[in-house]
Amino acid sequence: IGAYAIGQGSLAASANYTVTYQGADLTIDQRPVTVTANGQSRLYGEANPSLTYTTTSLGAGAALSGTLATAATATSDVGSYA
Structure with missing residues (x-):
């Protein structure tokens, strides 16, 4: 997140004009x-098993780091786990 100044750059006019720029x-x-x-x-x-996921809108060249986790272990009771 950030704000970047927009400068005048190469914007110019002929000698017939005086350019006043407000960024x-x-x-x-x-x-x-x-x-x-x-x-x-x-x-x-x-x-x-390996806990996998999909993403949307991540953007070109971007990646997430870290892994997903669950409270289930090899000896957890039969059932569903987040």
Whole structure:
């Protein structure tokens, strides 16, 4: 997030004009990103599978860091876990 000055740059007029420039700012906002966890399953007693996800609107060349987590372990009771 930030504001950047917009300068006059190379904007000019012929000698018949006097240019008075008033600058402004270009504001850059955060990109909203939606992360959706992919549903997974496994059998009781097995290790958890890799927890994966998809994203929307991440932008070119951008990446998320870190991993997803669950409270389920190999010995967790049968059922659904976030």
